[in-house]
Amino acid sequence: MLLINPTMRKILFTFSLAAMANWGYSQTIIHRNPEIAQMVSEISSDSLEAHVRRLASFNTRHTLSTDSQNGMPAAQDWVLSKFQTYATDANGRMTAEIERFTIPGDGRRIEQDSPGANVVATLKGTDPNDTRIFIISAHMDSRNKNVMDAENPAPGANDDGSGTAAVIELARVMASHSFPATIKFVAFTGEEQGLKGATYMSDKAQEEGWNIAAVLNNDIVGNSESSGTLIKDNLKMRVFSETIPASESEREAAIRRYSGSDNDSKSRQLARYIKEVGERYVDQFEVKLIYRPDRFLRGGDQTSFARNGFTAVRMSEMNEHFIHQHENVRVEDGIQYGDLPEFMDFEYLRKVAAVNLASLATLASSADQPQQVQIDVRGLSNHSILLWEAPKVGKVKGYYVLMRETSSPVWEKKFYTTETNLTIPYSKDNYFFAVQSVSENGSESLAVFPSPLTR
């Protein structure tokens, strides 16, 4: 029998704690691209607050509002004018337009065919061979308690003036910079009536074969307090991403079951990317990965894109205050209801906008993803063999092969190589892998999960 005296026990306990700490944590190297860091630093909470207050000052931004002085058409003209002002910094590469279309009547939240409009600024990529489009979006339309009320006040400061302000602010900061790929800054209409504006754009994109590489949809991103549980916390945000793709085919489902890649949809890869790059550039902020397409009882415009097979996530605040969403502006029992700017946290909104900018700028300055990414599963071996082809557009200096435990939510190791294959002495059975390209300026592409090479 081994006897341990209290001093020995204390030493052993301290030792095991230290060992656990070493096992649980590894170093993260923060390496910021100076141009992107500069853009991130230009995002201003004052500027965001001014955008939100202007948006909330229109009587309503209801989709069916026809008031050209103080309703949705006036608000859309105002967003267009902001985009047009920023476009003057872009040497002719940025265009802005109001995309008009007919929202088909559905007998529900759109009684009859009605006019709809998305406000869009496009910052054209500098590489004529690069067809990729990255979208940052939010919905401009607001609502009060009655989703059909297009007349009475609906300030929509946080839902979704906050997201719209972030879109406007990114257009302001990014207009004077150039990227090889194209960026679209979009203020959708009709979200509250059933994702109408986003559905129009994603259907058009599918019909016309747009190469949409990622959609960052921002919806309710400017408040840091929870109702009910009374949490105040400006240190975290959420990124929602679908687990099983809404557009998955039978064949894709079979490959997913075989590979065990339930946690590796394209949208999930985008969410991980936003977490890594966002936390690289934004201090005192954590990006939480939420493994669902959206919250219970609620939806968002990212869903229209995911349904059509595009890579799309929802950015949202960590804590929601339901007294300030979808409510008529009123005081009841001394409590102020309604979605008003006074309940927002603009420093918090700055951090969310900064995560968007860091992610979007890194993506748009990256080379395209590696092609034909495969993992060789033809033999029984305790090595993993990954192979891929260079991307069709963009200058690549090398690749990261990413690795993680099958139970880990995030990538844990990166192996850098300048080749287009890698063999490593870790069993393919025990880890998940992906490959991303690294451009000459260091920007990483989205990670590609390998398909199994079976013969």
Ligand SMILES: [Zn+2]
């Ligand atoms: Zn919303």
